[in-house]
Amino acid sequence: MTKYIYIDRGVNILTDKEAENALQKENDRKFLSADSGIVRVSTERWQAAQEAELKHWMGLGLKASNDRNDQHLVGFDWYRAIQGSTFNSAIELGCGPFTNMRLIADICYVKECTLLDPLIEHYLAHPNCFYTRHSLSLESAREPLLLKRIRRGILRRFPGMRRFVSDTRKIPIRQIVASPIELMPIDRKYDLLVIVNVIEHCYDIAEVFKNITAVMEKGAIIVFHDKLYSHDTVKQTVAISYDAAHPLQVDSRSVNLFLEGNFTPVYRRIVTHSYTFLGEDISEDTLYFIGKKV
Numbered sequence: 001m002t003k004y005i006y007i008d009r010g011v012n013i014l015t016d017k018e019a020e021n022a023l024q025k026e027n028d029r030k031f032l033s034a035d036s037g038i039v040r041v042s043t044e045r046w047q048a049a050q051e052a053e054l055k056h057w058m059g060l061g062l063k064a065s066n067d068r069n070d071q072h073l074v075g076f077d078w079y080r081a082i083q084g085s086t087f088n089s090a091i092e093l094g095c096g097p098f099t100n101m102r103l104i105a106d107i108c109y110v111k112e113c114t115l116l117d118p119l120i121e122h123y124l125a126h127p128n129c130f131y132t133r134h135s136l137s138l139e140s141a142r143e144p145l146l147l148k149r150i151r152r153g154i155l156r157r158f159p160g161m162r163r164f165v166s167d168t169r170k171i172p173i174r175q176i177v178a179s180p181i182e183l184m185p186i187d188r189k190y191d192l193l194v195i196v197n198v199i200e201h202c203y204d205i206a207e208v209f210k211n212i213t214a215v216m217e218k219g220a221i222i223v224f225h226d227k228l229y230s231h232d233t234v235k236q237t238v239a240i241s242y243d244a245a246h247p248l249q250v251d252s253r254s255v256n257l258f259l260e261g262n263f264t265p266v267y268r269r270i271v272t273h274s275y276t277f278l279g280e281d282i283s284e285d286t287l288y289f290i291g292k293k294v
């Protein structure tokens with residue numbers, strides 16, 4: 001059992017003495033707030049996270065075609081709470097190469113969507129990216145997981161089969177935005193905003209929350225998912241671990257205050273995802289939330 005873990009911006013994993021040495025040179029202790037976990041980091045720290053993310057998807061993950069989006073589909077109960085709704089203008093923040101919108105737009109009617117991610121220009125070149133500059137390919141949310149896996153397996157081995165085995169339905173993209181949420185343009189309002197597994201990758205949670213509410217019209221729907229951190233645990237782990245890809249670790253009370261203060265819940269569920277890493281249990285509580293902006 002290793003006490004120290006250090007994952008650098010190249011996604012190299014150090015343990016034991018090596019990790020302890022690396023942690024002495026670089027760690028996130030300086031960013032710890034008084035009682036809310038890590039809510040803001042420097043630009044330089046965030047750039048390390050972006051490097052790690054780029055390496056993850058455009059290096060190690062070139063064969064991937066899913067970022068646990070199927071797991072989230074189950075966590076959100078197949079988005080049944082908004083099934084059949086019409087959205088005129090949707091946005092997914094921190095969309096990654098695969099998006100969750102591709103599944104939501106199968107359950108709802110999304111007329112057009114905007115996709116935002118600081119790495120989006122890179123993701124457009126990912127072999128399994130679900131979007132181009134002009135359209136997002138949909139994927140059936142109801143298709144049994146086994147069939148999905150078989151289809152993805154065929155595509156991995158025979159990429160040329162894409163047009164025969166992939167869903168051919170698409171929705172138009174209004175805009176591709178290469179920006180962090182903190183600097184996103186606030187020039188229009190959306191009636192659906194999706195943000196799944198993104199806040200721990202950002203650099204300033206106050207700006208993220210401010211901009212989310214600024215771009216959503218009254219009555220708009222938010223689809224939100226993230227890990228639930230506790231300040232006390234962050235305080236302990238920051239001394240023995242560092243993960244370049246995850247700069248923010250926001251205490252769940254701040255997340256709940258933001259969601260409860262701005263949205264009427266339509267769906268809320270806490271799910272514990274069980275994982276082991278280097279033989280240790282690193283299970284985490286996560287929140288699945290769909291709400292209507294007040």
Ligand SMILES: C[S@@+](CC[C@H](N)C(=O)[O-])C[C@H]1O[C@@H](n2cnc3c(N)ncnc32)[C@H](O)[C@@H]1O
Nearest residue numbers: 067094095096099119180181196197201202203
């Ligand atoms: C774990 S991935 C999740 C991707 C996608 N939401 C999904 O569930 O498939 C996190 C994404 O957040 C993006 N990201 C990092 N910092 C961000 C920021 N400040 N604003 C918006 N997105 C950010 C990363 O580039 C990465 O693509």
